[in-house]
Amino acid sequence: MKADKNIKILIVDDNQNNLMSIEVALEKEGYSFSRALSGREALRILLHDQNFSLILLDVKMPIMDGYETAELIYERDSLKDIPIIFITAHDYEEAAMFKGYRAGAVDFIRKPFNPEMLRTKVAVFAEMFRKNQLLKRQEEKLKANNQELVLLNTELESRVNERTAELLELNTELRALNLSKDRFLSVISHDLRNPLSSILIAAEFLNKNAARITPKQVLNLSGIINKTAKEVLQQLNDLVDWAMKQREKSRFSPSKLDLRNEIDQSLELLSSLANQKKIGLENNVYDKICINGDEHMLRSILQNVITNAIKFTPAAGAPISITAAKVEDMVEICIADNGAGMSNDTLNALLDLGGSKPELGTDSERGSGLGLLLVREFVSQHGGSIAIESQLGAGTKFRFTIPFYVEV
Structure with missing residues (x-):
């Protein structure tokens, strides 16, 4: 028979011959044995080694009998699952058996014992131990599988949440793209069609009445054509610029920038436009803000x-x-004018993803309405935010944030 050293049996008897007899009867089964000559010695062994499959315990022993030993053993929670078979030289009297079962016994064997009976009874408990061990392993495996399932479920939920967030972000981008497309079509269908119609009307009038119109009328009509053509050209330039920026906006390449210097360069490019309206441009940003x-x-x-x-x-x-002013890890840039300002309705429409209809400037300047979309997209790519304060007749303050440069 294959040895089963996993089955550990503690034999407790005050007689060495009895200990030897039990081991000889069971040795062919391949079990592992420990011996104790008294109840106290058994308790000392169990104090250091609690991995026994079965205890064979003699009832009649000096100082501490088997019943007392069993009661002390079962006082420890870690030992309560070890079955005890009492070995007794007495008859199976009902009172003695009741006392033994109350002490924790699972069975009795009478001395002198029948070796075959001993092997059979021990084999039953050995098999029970194996099955219990198998159940424990299966329980541990099931627990591990459950933990793995919990982890997989958590990971799946995380991935679903990430994917949902990505879809929401894509949906927001799609809305912005649809709005951009609508604005683009609006510029083509309205902002360009109207001035082109003005040019066409003036040109047709010149063509039909060339022989009888006065020099003053020619000057007036040519002025209309000239001014309107410039507006159309500006609109086309805005459209081309917007389309180019749409393609290039993914090329986000941040670096350390001197804010005052960057503003100076932008103001230089816009100085001629401001000079036409005799408006001053003031760069009040402190030096060394990067x-x-x-x-x-x-x-x-x-x-x-x-x-x-x-x-x-x-x-x-x-x-x-x-x-400009530093606000935590950002720099807030404010561009303030004392111009026409906006009503709350106009301001709310403007903040609604740039969905407002472009309004004429103080000198009837036209705009494509695409500028705020670009500004919003570029500020967003920097991780910044936009805020606008405005009041009719009191001007507008446009604020946006850009990350402050931190030396590494």
Whole structure:
């Protein structure tokens, strides 16, 4: 028979011959044995080794009999699952058996014992131990599988949440793209069609009445054509610029930028536009404020916002002021004018993803309405935010944030 050293049996008897007899009767089964000559010695062994499959315990022993020993053994929770078979030289009297079962016995064997009977009874408990061990392993495996399932479920939930967030972000981008498309079509269908119609009407009038119109009428009509053609060209330039920025906006390349210097360069490009309306441009940003930004995107943000401020500031109006202040890990840039300002309805429509209809400037300047979309997208790519304060007749303050540059 294959040895089963996993079955450990503690034999307790005050007689060495009895210990030897039990071991000899069971040795062919391949069990592992420990011996104790008294109840106290058994308790000492169990104090250091609790991994026994079965205890064979003699009832009649000096100082501490088998019943007392069993009661002390079962006082420990870690030992309560070890079955005890009492070995007794007495008859199976009902009172003695009741006392033994109350002490924790699972069976009795009478001395002198029948070896075959002993092997059979021990084999039953050995098999029970094996099955219990198998159940424990299966329980541990099931527990591990359950933990793995919990982890997989948590991971799945996390992936679903991430995917949901990605879909929501894509949905937001899709809405912005649809809005951009609508704005693009609006510019083509309305903002370009109307001035082209004006050019066509003036040209048709010249063509039909060339022989009898006065020089003054020619001057007036040519002025209309010239001015309207410039507006159409500006609209086309805005569209081309917007389309190019749409393609290039993914090329986000932030670096250390001197904010005052960047604003100076933008103001230089816009000075001729401001001079036409006799409006001053003031760079009130302190020296040595550095930001972590994309140079081309920052230039586009500044030019769009400052151009808009010029557009809605009356000729010879108060200067447009640019200031900046550090707010935690960001720099807030403010472009303030004292121009026409906006009503709450206009402001809310403007903040609604740039969905408002472009309004004429103080000198009837036209805009494509695409500027705020670009500004919003570029500020967002920097991880910044936009805020607008405005009041009719009291001007507008346009604020946006860009990360402060931190030396590494």
